[in-house]
Amino acid sequence: xxxxxxxxERSIFAxxxxxxxxxxxxxIRERDDEIAEYxxxxxxxxxxxxxxxIMLYGRAxxxxxxxxxxxxxxxxxxxxTRSDADELFVHELNCNGKTVYxxxxxxxxDLLPETASEFPKRGLSTADAFEELYAQLDRRxxxxxxxxxxxxxxxxxxxLLYEFPRARSIGHITDAKVGVIGISNNYTFRQDLxxxxxxxxxxxEISFSPYDASELQTILADRAEYAFVDxxxxxxxxxxxxxxxxxxxxxxxxxxxxxxxxxxxxKKRGDDHVTDSHIVEAQELVQRGRLRNRIRDQTQHAxxxxxxxxxxxxxxxTPARSKSIKTQYxxxxxxxxxxxxxxxxxxxxxxxxxxxxxxxHRSNRNRGESGGRYYEYSLDLDPEIVLEIRREIEAERDH
DNA sequence: ACTCCACAGGAATTGAGGGGTG
DNA sequence: CACCCCTCAATTCCTGTGGAGT
Numbered sequence: 001x002x003x004x005x006x007x008x009e010r011s012i013f014a015x016x017x018x019x020x021x022x023x024x025x026x027x028i029r030e031r032d033d034e035i036a037e038y039x040x041x042x043x044x045x046x047x048x049x050x051x052x053x054i055m056l057y058g059r060a061x062x063x064x065x066x067x068x069x070x071x072x073x074x075x076x077x078x079x080x081t082r083s084d085a086d087e088l089f090v091h092e093l094n095c096n097g098k099t100v101y102x103x104x105x106x107x108x109x110d111l112l113p114e115t116a117s118e119f120p121k122r123g124l125s126t127a128d129a130f131e132e133l134y135a136q137l138d139r140r141x142x143x144x145x146x147x148x149x150x151x152x153x154x155x156x157x158x159x160l161l162y163e164f165p166r167a168r169s170i171g172h173i174t175d176a177k178v179g180v181i182g183i184s185n186n187y188t189f190r191q192d193l194x195x196x197x198x199x200x201x202x203x204x205e206i207s208f209s210p211y212d213a214s215e216l217q218t219i220l221a222d223r224a225e226y227a228f229v230d231x232x233x234x235x236x237x238x239x240x241x242x243x244x245x246x247x248x249x250x251x252x253x254x255x256x257x258x259x260x261x262x263x264x265x266x267k268k269r270g271d272d273h274v275t276d277s278h279i280v281e282a283q284e285l286v287q288r289g290r291l292r293n294r295i296r297d298q299t300q301h302a303x304x305x306x307x308x309x310x311x312x313x314x315x316x317x318t319p320a321r322s323k324s325i326k327t328q329y330x331x332x333x334x335x336x337x338x339x340x341x342x343x344x345x346x347x348x349x350x351x352x353x354x355x356x357x358x359x360x361h362r363s364n365r366n367r368g369e370s371g372g373r374y375y376e377y378s379l380d381l382d383p384e385i386v387l388e389i390r391r392e393i394e395a396e397r398d399h
Numbered sequence: 400a401c402t403c404c405a406c407a408g409g410a411a412t413t414g415a416g417g418g419g420t421g
Numbered sequence: 422c423a424c425c426c427c428t429c430a431a432t433t434c435c436t437g438t439g440g441a442g443t
Contacts, residue, residue: 101427120419125426299430322406346431348407368441372405 011229012267012274018227019260021253028070029222030215031063034206038071041204045075045143047084051179053165053201058208060185061253067208068092068147068183075145086177087142095154103160104129107146111136126159134167137176145179152186161197210250216242219252220259228263233274237262240276244283257286291381292389294357301341302350303390306359308332309379310386319363319376322348336394351377 017023028035041052056064072090079088091110095103108119108129119132137144146164151157165180167173180201193201211219220242224233241262245255259274261282266274295303308329312320320328326347333340341347355362361380366373379386 099428121417124419128426301430341431343432344406345433349431352407364439366439366441367404368439369403369443370441372403373439374404374406 011272012232012263013227014229015227016260016263018223019256019263023223024066024069025222027222028063028067029219030211031067031208034063034067034208035071037204037206038067041206042071042075045085045088045145045179046079046082048086048143050168050177051143051145052203053180054182054204054206055190055201056181056183056206056208057187057189058185059187059210059249059251061249061251062208062210063252064183064208065149068149068181072145072147085143089140089142089144090147091144092147092149094149096150098154100154100157100160101126101129103148103154104133108132108136111140130163130172134172137167137173137178139175141175143177143179145181147181147183149183150185151182152184152189158193158197161193161201165200211246211252211255212250213239213242213246216246216250216252216255220255223256224259227259228274232272233259233263234276236276237274237279240279241282244279254286258282261285288385288389291385292392294359295386295389296393298354299350300338301346302354303393304333304336304338305329305347305350306354306379306386307390309354309360309377310381310383310390313379313383314387318378320378321365321374321376322351325351325377351375 018025038054041054045051056068058064069092072092076088076090079085089111091107093103093106098106102121104126105119105121111133112119119129148154148160151161154160161180161182165178167178168176182201187207190198190202217238220238224238227233238259241255241258244258245251248254258279259282262279263274265278265281265285266272269278271278295306298306305325308325309318309320311332312318312325312328317324317328322344326344329347330340341350351360351362354360355377359380361378363376364373365371365376
């Protein structure tokens with residue numbers, strides 16, 4: 001009985017899922033104030049009143065989604081025991097990469113009876129989708145709380161947030177009550193909203209601030225206790241992960257990633273303890289993984305331009321203006337046998353985007369009558385790493 | 400003080416791709 | 422089949438603009 005798996009044991013991890021991104025802890029740590037505010041905003045529902053609209057602000061990994069899920073579960077439980085409360089429906093949906101139309105569509109599909117066929121993916125107008133949504137809401141009745149996670153990623157948020165919370169007062173629906181909970185990673189999101197939307201949607205605003213090192217340590221200790229085999233994870237490893245993440249952006253997700261990857265490093269090495277040196281090693285891996293994902297999210301030509309900049313950077317030709325970037329870009333594109341973008345303007349748009357996303361550094365130049373105004377770009381990353389990641393992505397594409 | 404370069408940045412248009420309705 | 426809708430990226434068109442040269 002000595003097959004390849006016979007001696008596999010839980011040497012490091014006892015329950016690794018506790019360190020995954022979608023793990024919902026049963027107990028929320030270090031967010032008591034936010035939970036109390038949340039509770040006040042949601043109380044109305046228990047008495048059958050129209051729910052307040054709520055906006056949550058704060059960077060990624062600060063517990064907004066976890067707290068929301070926790071609150072929704074608790075509210076659902078409580079509402080069923082109260083006779084004053086209407087039947088409660090909670091719809092949680094992530095807006096990342098969605099459009100108003102597709103968001104409304106998923107909502108409609110959620111409400112549609114089991115037997116009905118899904119609302120069409122394309123071909124209809126957004127107004128059609130809203131019409132169907134209102135019809136379905138009235139059919140179901142009750143109170144509907146809709147959680148729009150990552151709402152700042154939605155293009156044209158104003159249409160959604162203007163239409164939807166008002167549906168009842170305008171008379172589109174009569175038998176159902178709706179409340180909106182918006183979750184935004186972007187604190188400047190508020191400025192993008194039209195004044196009308198602000199009035200209605202901003203009844204309650206809860207902002208989540210970064211965790212400090214000791215708060216992160218509490219959270220991590222909780223997870224580590226469950227995730228690792230007893231006694232495997234050193235306190236110093238937890239402290240180190242908390243310290244690194246606190247210094248960076250106070251992000252719990254990052255801290256948890258460090259702990260998980262640190263455990264993987266220890267396991268790969270055959271060590272029987274997770275120590276702070278494993279965490280330090282994990283830091284590089286985590287950073288690199290994040291960069292890879294960010295680069296993969298870019299369009300093909302944006303990636304090719306990034307590769308061009310990495311090439312220029314590596315050859316010391318770096319602060320470069322769009323025109324010279326374009327010529328270099330054309331040869332990069334050719335080596336990948338792809339059709340290049342033809343206009344300088346397109347190149348400039350991409351460069352501008354890449355700058356805003358933090359990939360490129362940009363400086364203003366102005367040579368007056370003999371040169372005019374232009375930007376100079378350089379890569380704000382390690383060029384070797386970018387080129388390597390690009391090669392990896394190309395290799396994936398080939399199969 | 401005026402000019403004028405070489406773009407920046409926004410708006411509008413176009414075109415391909417994916418898919419509806421009747 | 423004829424006609425319509427949505428999305429995304431690229432392109433075209435247009436109106437600034439900061440400061441070195443005059």
